[in-house]
Amino acid sequence: MNKFEYNIVNKNDSSQLGKTLTFYQTKYEIGYSDTTLENSAIIVTAKDGDKIVGAVRAISDMSRHSMVVDLIVDEQYRRQGIGTRLMEIIVEELKNKTERSIGLVTDPKLPWLEDFYKRIGFAELEGGIYLEK
Numbered sequence: 001m002n003k004f005e006y007n008i009v010n011k012n013d014s015s016q017l018g019k020t021l022t023f024y025q026t027k028y029e030i031g032y033s034d035t036t037l038e039n040s041a042i043i044v045t046a047k048d049g050d051k052i053v054g055a056v057r058a059i060s061d062m063s064r065h066s067m068v069v070d071l072i073v074d075e076q077y078r079r080q081g082i083g084t085r086l087m088e089i090i091v092e093e094l095k096n097k098t099e100r101s102i103g104l105v106t107d108p109k110l111p112w113l114e115d116f117y118k119r120i121g122f123a124e125l126e127g128g129i130y131l132e133k
Contacts, residue, residue, distance in 0.1 A: 004053065004082060006089055009043035020045055023052040027072050041066060041097075044089045046073070046082045053077040056086040058094055058102075066094050068104040071113075087120055 009016050017037055023045070024032045037043060041062055046054035054073035060066030068090060073082045094102050104122060106113050118124070 003048070004080075004085070005047045006085060007045050007047065008089070008093065009037075009045060011038055011040075011043070019052055020055060023055055024070065024072070027074075028070075042090055042093050044086050044093070046077075046086055048077065054082040054086055056083075056090050058090055060094065060097070062097050064100040066097075066102050068094075068102060083116065084120055087117075 007016075009020050011017055017034070020043060021032060021034060021037055024037070037057070039059070040057040041060035043055065043057040045052050054071075054077060056068060056071040058066050058068050068087070071083060071086060073086075091102060104117060106117065114124070
């Protein structure tokens with residue numbers, strides 16, 4: 001059974017938010033700040049004891065549409081069901097907020113993530129258009 005603790009981050013808890021920010025900053029080279037997390041609709045973390053070993057967040061209007069972004073699991077903890085459980089929790093939370101659609105962003109540098117998302121129920125849609133900065 002899964003030995004990890006999963007939590008929805010309380011964005012008013014500066015300690016919890018700070019630990020989550022540190023986790024993301026060690027995994028991404030640039031672009032993570034307090035503002036990134038504070039403006040997220042939902043953030044879910046996986047912990048092994050006091051150590052954050054995985055996280056996922058969503059951006060959303062909290063009524064119709066949301067986007068799951070930045071799912072990451074520490075390399076040493078992969079293939080233990082953590083990513084799947086993080087996604088189950090965040091999707092359930094978003095469904096409870098009366099979301100009409102839940103999308104996600106995949107990273108072309110991580111093509112295996114597409115297969116992972118399809119295995120857990122997401123489907124690729126035709127006609128997606130986006131503006132890359």
